[in-house]
Amino acid sequence: MTALRRGTLTLPTSVWGPSNPLPNIFGTGDIHAASGFEDAATEGPTGEIAEDARASRGQTAPPYLDQDNYSAHEEPREHATIVLENEHLTATFLPGFGGRLWSLVDRDSGRELLHQNDAIRFRNLALRNAWFAGGVEWNIGMIGHSPFTCSPVHTAALSGPNGEVGLRFFEYERIRNVPFRVDAWLPDDSRELFIRGTILNPRSTATPMYWWSNMAVRQHAETRVLAPAREAWRYGHERVLSTVPVPNVDGVDITWPARTQQTVDYFFDTTGERMPWVTAVDGTGFGLVQASTAKLKGRKLFVWGQDPGGRHWQEWVSGADSYCEIQAGLARTQLEYLTMPANTEWSWVEAYGALQLDVLAAQSDDWATATGAVADDLASRNIEHRLAELGARDQSEELIVELIPAGSGWGALENELRAHSGEDPLPAEFTPFPTDAVGDDERFWLRLLRGEPASPEELDPVEPPRSYQIDPRWVPLLRQRSDWLALLHLGVIAAAAGSYAEAGRLWRASVDSTPNAWALRNLGALADDHGNSAEAVELYRAAHELAPNLLPLTRELLSVLARAGLASEVLKLIDGLDGEERRDGRVLVAEARASLATGDVARCRNILDPGLTLVDLREGDSLLGDLWNDYAAAAGPSAGPLPQTYDFRM
Template sequence: MSELRLTTLTLPTAPVGPVNPLPPLFGGADLHQVEDTTLADEEMRHNIGYGRVPSVMPYLMQDGYTRERAPAEHPVAVLENATLRATFLLGAGGRLWSLVHKPTGRELLFRNPVFQPANLALRGAWLAGGVEWNIGTIGHTPTTCEPLHAARVTRPDGTPVLRMWEFERIRGVVFQIDAYLPDDSQVLLVHIRITNPLDRTVPMYWWSNIAVPEAPDVRVLAPADAAWQFSYDRRIRHVGLPAPDGTDLSRTTLSRDAADYFFDVPAGRRRWVTALDAGGRGLVQASTERLRGRKLFLWGQGEGGRHWQEWLAEPGHAYLEIQAGLARTQLEHLPMPAGARWSWVEAYGLLEADPGAVHGDDWTAAQDAARTGLDRLVPQSVLDAELEAAARWVDQRPDELLQAGSGWGALEQHRRHRAGEAPLTTPGAPFPDRALGPEQAPWLELLDHGSITAADPGLAPASYQIDPAWQEPLGAADGWLAQLHLGTLHAHTGDHEAARKAWLHSVELHPTAWAWRSLAALAAHSGDLDEAARAYREALRLAPALLPLVLESAGVLLRAGHPREVLERLEALDAAQRATGRVRWTEARAALQAGDVERCGRLLHEGIEVADIREGEGSLHELWFAHRAAQRSAPEAELPSAYDFRMLGADAPH
């Protein structure tokens, strides 16, 4: 009997923490710039250059977490039938956290033993493990550490459905995830739909990011004889499978370096990917045709890759990722026409295949054996029939709301009503007014009264907008806050001069740290470091203890050649702030630039742990080597493993 229930899961947890109040005006998105597309075909080159965003705005960054963990309860939804038990982490983007095959007791996914945010997502905070649902733009989705709306729905045949949905603010679309386990199903079924309610085409991106355990006996298979490789040198290469350079990349523990391999699945072949152990068993993911792409990500066996694995989980818990997406690679966006609705069905279950064939030297025979096992587990006709049947219940209203997500969908409904536009046409994914909260309050005021006010100019605005639909009401409103928001909207659209004028007007009406910081960030983005330093000093005069502002300004002040000023500002922080890893790294960097090699060395020797170090960020090892170089007479020494996050020195999609 299929069942859906709510419960809690206790995990050692480092809370995501508060958002950074400073909007990421000119950065913060996981842009994955590709420097060499020579080997890509025309379609891929077009899609790589299409749909890029200047930042993750209107979302704010989530960088308030630490490395300190304590047991905490997390709300989860559990779907269960006689064969599978699926656990969804409702507070973290609806992530499928665990999928257990009950007859064998086998966990099919990599189930992280800890809840530890790390800096890999578009907004910073990201979790390793399970299946993550990624939408919007290249990188780990803005909702990955946010609660989604969740509800119980009942299919016409009585099967309970876990429905999760949200309004995605970068693209202005609605996505809906329906997960269910029919009584006799050997696979978890997930129906996904994206709705573009706009009257224009929008760039679209979706990847289901699946983590599975990594081991020497695990082999990754997909229905492809070649792959598009993208590594940390930012070049695309087309390579044959399985061993283009003599190393079998389908066995991830043989590879030294981290890399992405996007399987080049020919048209007409069934869409699937799997990771199988020595017995020919493991998780398989398959889908209907729209989910075109398949990918393998591996961390590699280098010191940096192993360190990242431990950083994201715990020692002894290695994983790899098999993924599925709309485009052939994660470097691309696809055009989604106005009013379009894109749907597909995914299946997750235990694949059993001939171990001799799947681990043999014949790559074609290995693929055939896996596909044969998949066809036994769930024929393609079943998935196609599920997609067709879903059309009859996908817009069915929920039976019971289980969790509220954000209030942004409800606000969009209000905006559309005020503007005389059609409402969001997603009756099965409603956005109730009770989800509205403090983040939406200023915008409701603007819609209802034509004004937007702040109770205290010393407090940062709780939210921002980038939709051009808000430009006219903001332009008609009075006050420093309206001008601040108007400048932010202009900056996102690329009209930097209009942004500067709006922020200057905001300062004239009422000087705030928020407008001065925006002017400083614009000057730094434009390369005027002297003007940026001046504006940051004005912002710091109004908010001297705001740690994100102190750290952001420190980076510019160091570039402008003011290391001693940075040290003075860091020394003015309280003891708790000074103890954070990012502050200690900034202090060591400023000390080295000021010529105080001993102070830098002391900090490095005591230890610097930067909780929000970014994938591909070289800050720690570069500082260590710079300090060694400054100690001209010091003996040679190996880079401490705690400072080794090296991959190949640049970001890669993950």
Template sequence: MSRVRIESLSLPKADIGPVNPLPPVAGPPATPYRLSIEELPAAVVRNAGHGTPRTLLPYLTQDGYSRSRAPGELATVVLDNGVLRATFVPELGGRLWSLVDLREDRELLYRNPVWQPANLALRNAWFAGGVEWNIGTRGHSPTTCAPLHAALLTGPGGAPMLRMWEYERLRGAVFQVDAWLPDGADALRVHVRIRATAPDPTFMYWWSNTAVPEDVRVLAPADRAFCTSYDGTIRARPVPVQDGVDRSYPLRNEHAADYFFDTAGVARPWIVALDERGNGLAQTSTARLVGRKLFVWGTSTGGRHWADWLSPGNAGYAEIQAGLAATQYEHLPMPAGASWSWLETYGPVTVDPAVAHGDWAAAVSHVDGQLAAAVPPARLDAELAEAVALADAPPAERVWSGSGWGALERHRRGAGWCDETGTPFGDDTLGPEQRPWLAVLAGGALAPADPAIPPASYVGGAGSEPDWAARLAADTGWLAAYHRGVLAHQQGDGETAAREYAASVAAAESAWAVRGLGLLAAADGRAGEAADLLVRAYRSARWCRQLAAEAGEALLAADRAAECLAHLDAAPTGVREHGRIRLLTVRAALAAGQPDRARSILSDGLEVADLREGETSLDGLWRAAFPDRPVPPEYDFRMH
């Protein structure tokens, strides 16, 4: 019989820390890839050419964590039907943390024994392991290290169901993840629904990312893949053998790589990861979730370092992924008011190991037949229809609260903005981040605020910027002018942004508005002016490590390395000793002709907790400082 219970998970845990108070107006994280258009289907090229948001606002960056871990707990929701046990963590993006085959006491996922954020997500903080739900735009979701609303209700066949949902602010979409274990079933069911609530068409992205042990073979119903290898290209290649190596085995890949299997025309897409005995995990879905991908870290020093960085002291992992499009470079056009649903399943699979590890075509055919017999496509379609029929069923018992942004959106747009019956956004979820904006929606002004304190939150996204700017138009305070500047900045209207930032500074100077002027100057190529403005901004907020780094970067860009060193040396101890600031100090020392100082910092040990995926600053600086010495493994994060 299927049951549900609320538990907690004890493990070494890092603190997520405070968000970066500086709005990310510069745009989403850059990718090192370019598309090899001549080798890719026209639809992939078309979908990769549109839909990338200008910035990640209104989200703020989550970069306040460190690599210090202490005993901690995570609240979990556990589904158990006597065959499988699925453990979810609503407070961390609804992550499916663990899926255990109880008959053999076998973990089907890669379950990370620690919780350690690292800089791989759109908002920076991300963690490895389990199954992650990614929505909005290319990359790990803005909600991956944020809580989702979660509640219990009765699912298909009377099984207990866990529902998790949130309002995604970039796209103006409400998404929900409904999970249940039917009595006696050997596969977890996950129904996903995305509803476009904004009045205009949008672009959509979704990938479900599953971490699995890397000593496996990964199979999918395809004979070619669109491959990236972190060398700046993506191209179509046959699978599984490339350059004489069977790439379907993660541990046979030297470098980090993505393999997007070409599953076009497959009626029921799937992907499996099988160990040497033919045991493993199968992920299947209804037809809408067409994409399938294998990601590997590779066996190089840099790849091994990344795997250990994300799961310290433990075995490495690979990822098998499933998405709405053929590749993760694509955004699909989604009409206003559209609702997209699909059903995914996650469960154990056992096949003949000789077949599983033999000829690719024979192995794919064997697995396909076994999956079709176990869960026929027609049954999946019928179960999807059942799930859709229950998608608006009211939750019975709330077990976790997400953000208050969905409730604020209702206040902005009115009760008809979205059917909240199955995904309620109650006013009890409105908190300090939303309260200032409630007054604006009521026709008032932003409350008077101290310009020395950064704003707690920002608005915009999903095309709402003109509405918010209009609602703030009559407010003459410094804070309203600053927010109007940010709203214009995120839309690419530099002239209006500069005017509003200047008006904010005239009303009451703040580091935040001066910073905005500095970023605009940098974007216009006025490097010296940008450096002066950003240094001026930092002097009003010397506690702000991120602003210290921006000012230092601007000084280096203006070829003022000695001044950059003096700027960094004058910072408070807590700022000066942060890994990012020490990294910047090494760069400045080399640029200022002080290689001995750079060598001293590198030799003493330099750890940058939020080193970005694909970033090669540490090994590059080591080679610049010590051209005759090999890069130490602890500084080698090279992915190619």
């Protein structure tokens, strides 16, 4: 019999604090969203992908705030878990981290099918910065790792039409303005865990949409990844999309991850497959297989590679254990969006389970033999029919028997906004966003909806706003007020829409109404983005005078001063910081750079030689390697070669 139970899991976890109160206005930094396709083919599938990918340009993170307040230090922390278990599988989910499937144990063999870290180790790879490796992650809305990957979501226990036990995770995504849900079903005696994803666009306009299910699997020398494809799109460190044959590319069989030298994505072309699938098997032919209904057509292999930088990145995010990722998505690649029509619901079903292939077939040089063995195994288990059966089931017959409201209050607020506008609420039978989840982050907006004045604490310019919105439906409500806070929020909404001149006008009006660091900082960021260095410095100085103890603002001021060539001022500001800020990785980088700029090579050496840890180094960023090379050029032969600790070349 299938059982559902709550539990806890204690793991070393990065120490972290509140989100960064400064909105990341000018981009997420995701390497896929930043791609250029000027040289891409204009015809055929690659040309279509290049055209679809152009919608990703300029994507920004607001209304979400960055989760960048974490350290390299880890402490044991207890995390809530929800477990689905039957005779054959034990599936462990983390509701506090986006409902991530953390563990999937094949009870028949006693083996784990997924890779987990030995710690929840935050690194800067997600839309909101913080991300950690391991398990299966659900990514929605924007290119990159989900806004919810390090945030709690609502959870509910389900009962199917025949009394089956199930589990639902759901939330409201505020960039695309869509509710989504991830349902997990583990039928009695099933050797497969079924995941059904559902996205609802409840609005009268179409929206770009993105979904990828990211599976981390262990990588050994004999690990092989198989998918039903003869071609793939390759996307590597050079950020060029190209078509390559599968499995052999330039004399290397790319389906053996340990043989790949560089960090690279391979997006398998599964066109025409009624049941796309992907698997990673070890040297015995055993491993995880994932299959889905045709809606989830994309399949991907990601490897960090075996060159020094790739190995270092893998160690940086995951410790000593090697892993790769196999993934499944709505689109062909992660460089593009699909257009989701108005008033539309999309749903698909995935199956996750153990696979045992004949070793000779799994390792065969004949691609048809290897992939055919997987197809035959899936057919023998009738998985295509079972996927379709669950996909066709009337979801209204699935009842929520217990609600665990651990998620945000944004879905409840959306229902309030819809009621205010005379619209129907989001369907409560599927996503019952509880009103008691509305907390401090949402309360300003709830008061605004109800025509109530902002609280004195909210109007205190010393305190940063707790949250932001980018939905234009809030504009008429904000325009009913003329205080500095309403003007600040109107500017953020304008900036999110790309109306930067209007955003600047509104932020200046906010400062004129009441001097505040938050509008001044945004004006400084706007000036910096437009290359107006002197103006940016002036505005950031003014903002910092009003909020001198906010480390994220100090970091940004140091960067602006450095770009303006004011290295001496950088060092003067750093010398005045307290001990904790003084040891911050970004501050130390700024100090090392400014030391070189002023000719103080010894000061730079004293920072770099002991080993500088930049815990929030962004994926693909060569900052530390570039810094060392500049230091080595100034120091001469005594510097030595690039230390491995600074080698993040991709």
